[in-house]
Amino acid sequence: MALILARPNLQLQFARSPVLRYGLAVTSFVIVLSLALLAQRYGFHNVEVPLFLFAIAVTVWYAGAGPAILAVVLSSLAFDYFFTEPRYSLYVKSSEIPYYAVYILFALLLVWFSAVRRRVEQQLLESRDELQREVTIRTQQASLLNLTHDTIFVRDMSNVISYWNRGAEELYGWRAEEAIGKESYQLLLTEFPVPIEEIRTELLRTGRWEGELRKSKADGSKVVVASRWSLRQDEQGRPVAILETNNDITERKRREEDIQSLNQELAMRSTELESINKELEAFAYSISHDLRAPLRHMAGYAELLQKKASSVLDDKSNHYMVMILDSAKRMGDLIDDLLAFSRIGRAETQKTVFDLTQLVKEALTEVQQDSEGRNIAWNIGTLPEFYGDRSMLRLVMVNLLSNAIKFTRTRPQAEIEIGCANGSAEDLVIFVRDNGVGFDMKYVNKLFGVFQRLHQSDAFEGTGIGLATVQRVIHRHGGKVWAEGVVDGGATFYFSAPRPRGQLWRA
Structure with a gap:
């Protein structure tokens, strides 16, 4: 077995060449026959059979069954010719036929056994090679997995x-x-x-x-x-x-749990904030509504007192009466604006697609009283269709136009422009621009707060709720509001909202 495993290349050469295989059978036979004749000459008898069997075994081992059978035939003929009486003759006595039969059978058994063992050894050799390849592959895979x-x-x-x-x-x-x-x-x-x-x-x-x-x-x-x-x-x-x-994924799970906890806390706070906002709106509505009656009484009795006592009061007292009435009127305007602001938060939006140009014309008609006697150049650009609550957006345009009319009062020639700016593919951007007194940009964050004013009330009237109302309406439409201004250089107010579905208009 060790000899076979040590010489796989020799076996491979014999297996591929018939000349080598049958040549080995003849060569081994000639060598063994020479040794047997030499042994007989020097008085060594009965060694020919083992020598012939050895030749057969070598042949079957290296050359296979076909050459081994040739070796068996040659050995049988040589044994009969050189070592059996009468010598140098192929004559076989009838009494020696069983002996020859046993010899041939034994030789064939040796051939079969050697062939089987050779096949088993070859399979073992192939299995060893396969195992080596498998071990090499597994070792490489294990090395890669370790990387x-x-x-x-x-x-x-x-x-x-x-x-x-x-x-x-x-x-x-x-x-x-x-x-x-x-x-x-x-x-x-x-x-x-x-x-x-x-x-x-x-x-x-x-x-x-x-x-x-x-x-x-x-x-x-x-x-x-x-x-x-x-x-x-x-x-x-x-x-x-x-x-x-x-x-x-320990760290990722921890972050997910933290985010989930924060979301739950945020949801709770959002619910609480929503509840508080509703309570504040209800409170503001209730207070504003309840203030109307005593305010009406105050203004009414002040007017009666002015009519009856103005003749007996001096100028300072009459001035006091005028101040009381003006303050009552201003208080009434604040209450009305606060009620309107509160109603926007509670009202449901009824969204439709409508013509924004027509809406601007209606808003101009509504603010016409404020612009009487004024020299105002109106510039209305091409406006797209708008998707939203028409009544709420009308309130937005009225507030923005009123704001522009008010703060251009000091200009001999007021210029007010309404147009559409370049927005994104999803949003419309509308603007109202004027050449009025403008504002300082460092106070821009105060513009849209309730009761926030950047100018003195004696210079420009107002309650400070109009722009807050604009912001609330636009936020309810999913948009945003912002402004740009320069002191004494005019101001521009923008608002955006989602485009109507399927709209292909571009500014």
Whole structure:
């Protein structure tokens, strides 16, 4: 066997060349015959049979069954011719036929046995080569698996670990020699999201499973992993091993839990804030409504007192009466604006698609009284269709136009422009621009607050609720409001809102 394993190339050469194979049969026969004749000459008898059998064995070993049969035939003829009486003749006595038959049978058995053994040795040789190739491949695969930082280990169907890569050592803290041979669930104290029987059923049915598991490290700390299992089967389809890969998602799970907790807290605060806002709106509405009656009484009695006592009062007292009436009127305007502002928060939006140009014309008609006697140049650009609550947006345009008329009062030639700016593919942007007194941009954040004013009330009248109303309406339409201005250089107010579906208009 050792001789055969040591000379695979020689066997390969004989197997490929018929001349070499049959030449070996003849050569071995000639050598053995020469040795047998030489032994007979020097008085060594009965050595020819073992020598011929040796020649047959060598031939069958290296050249195969065909040349071995040739060696058997040649050996039988030579034995009969050179070593059997009468010598140098092929005559065979009838009494020697059984002897020849036994010899030939024994030779053929030797050929068969040698051929079988040679085939077995060849199979062993091929199996060894295959095993070496498999070992080489597995070694390369194991080396590659050790290069990755992913956690990979293999366990048999009894969950006993048979392979443990470097990534598993880094994550869990156990070395390979400590983990291999241990039961994985007990070593890692695995916590499953569902009963393990369900997981095994799915694994056997589909050949794979994945999910989140909680495991323990060597130091006792917990880790959450995204685990993927792959089932390995043998040639008969029987499950033999499970390849498990784990990715550490502990930090991600912690962040998700934090985000979920923050979302819950935010939802609670949002609900509380919504409730508080509703209470504030109801409170503002109630207070504003309840203030109307005493305010009307105050203004009414002040007017009666002015009519009856103005003749007997001096100029200072009459001035006081005028101040009382003006303050009552201003208070009434504040209450009306506050009620309108509160109603916007409670009213439901009735959105439709409407012509914005027509809406601007209606708003101009409504503010016409404020512009009487004024020299105002109106510039109305091409406006698109608008999708929203028509009555609410009319209130927006009335407030913005009133604002522009008011703050251009000091200009001999007022210029007010309404147009559409370049927005995005999803949003429309509308603007109202004037050449009025403008404002300082460092106070721009105060423009849209309730009761916020950037100019003295004795210079420009107003309650400070108009722009807050504009902002509330646009926010309810899913848009935003902003402004740009320069002191004594005019101002531009913008608002945006989603375009109507299918609109292809561009500014």
